[in-house]
Amino acid sequence: MFTSVSGTWTQPALNCSGGSLASAYWVGLDGDTFDVPTSTTVEQIGTEADCIGRNTSDYAWYSLYPGGPNANLSPSAYPVAAGDTISASVVESKGPGGAQEFTLTISDDGTGNGTSWNYESPTISPSSPVQLASAEWIAEAPSFCTPARCRTLSLADFGAVTFSNASATAVSTTTTTIDSISSSSWRHDPITMVTPSATASPGPLLSSGYSFTVTYASVSGHGHSHH
Amino acid sequence: MRARMMTSAFALGFAVVGLAIGPATATAIVHGAGVPAASGLLSHTSTSTNWSGYAV
Numbered sequence: 001m002f003t004s005v006s007g008t009w010t011q012p013a014l015n016c017s018g019g020s021l022a023s024a025y026w027v028g029l030d031g032d033t034f035d036v037p038t039s040t041t042v043e044q045i046g047t048e049a050d051c052i053g054r055n056t057s058d059y060a061w062y063s064l065y066p067g068g069p070n071a072n073l074s075p076s077a078y079p080v081a082a083g084d085t086i087s088a089s090v091v092e093s094k095g096p097g098g099a100q101e102f103t104l105t106i107s108d109d110g111t112g113n114g115t116s117w118n119y120e121s122p123t124i125s126p127s128s129p130v131q132l133a134s135a136e137w138i139a140e141a142p143s144f145c146t147p148a149r150c151r152t153l154s155l156a157d158f159g160a161v162t163f164s165n166a167s168a169t170a171v172s173t174t175t176t177t178i179d180s181i182s183s184s185s186w187r188h189d190p191i192t193m194v195t196p197s198a199t200a201s202p203g204p205l206l207s208s209g210y211s212f213t214v215t216y217a218s219v220s221g222h223g224h225s226h227h
Numbered sequence: 228m229r230a231r232m233m234t235s236a237f238a239l240g241f242a243v244v245g246l247a248i249g250p251a252t253a254t255a256i257v258h259g260a261g262v263p264a265a266s267g268l269l270s271h272t273s274t275s276t277n278w279s280g281y282a283v
């Protein structure tokens with residue numbers, strides 16, 4: 001099982017040409033419902049970059065889904081801007097009685113806006129045990145959900161985002177492995193986002209599996225504006 | 228799941244206005260969960276409608 005995941009990325013500068021568009025960048029555990037269809041949770045931390053018209057909105061967040069907590073970090077206390085180098089991790093540990101606990105951390109070096117900061121979440125106990133079955137490094141179009149339904153938001157044009165220092169920890173009864181995405185200790189799967197209007201494709205693993213770049217591409221003939 | 232107060236442009240563009248400023252779980256931005264849509268499991272080169280990257 002995976003007990004930690006970490007990674008670094010540069011908050012991208014969006015090309016906001018109008019409309020409400022969204023993007024998110026995060027590391028997490030248990031989010032791979034493709035290969036682990038029984039997983040119903042995700043423990044994750046990252047940043048968001050949204051287009052609101054021609055303006056951008058950047059902030060950091062973390063979540064244990066679905067039991068919570070979920071939190072947006074105050075942009076005034078923890079400002080995020082394009083060009084900032086973001087490093088984040090999710091770490092599972094054992095609390096009293098061996099119960100699962102999570103600590104989520106994120107830092108911003110302030111390259112883009114001159115303000116550096118570090119944030120560590122309170123120790124979080126999930127409402128029920130989670131599987132720790134996968135680790136992931138993700139760029140995505142988040143979804144907006146009401147109690148009745150979810151809708152995937154249109155993906156903002158982020159150009160490209162590079163993940164680096166991507167590592168995970170896996171433990172068994174006999175060994176602990178800390179390694180990159182391409183470790184021989186586990187199988188890795190690239191995931192490409194494909195929608196009628198845009199794609200986001202992960203490139204090859206570089207730097208011994210510690211780095212890759214996800215590239216946005218619009219699909220010809222489809223606009224992004226929502227009205 | 229993480230919640231967003233319904234004061235953003237998304238509230239206008241994507242949501243039901245009547246749910247504005249609800250409890251944290253009433254409306255939310257969700258990352259990587261609750262939105263199934265993938266194919267290509269056999270090839271281990273998956274495609275998705277909402278996310279990209281690498282999983283191990």
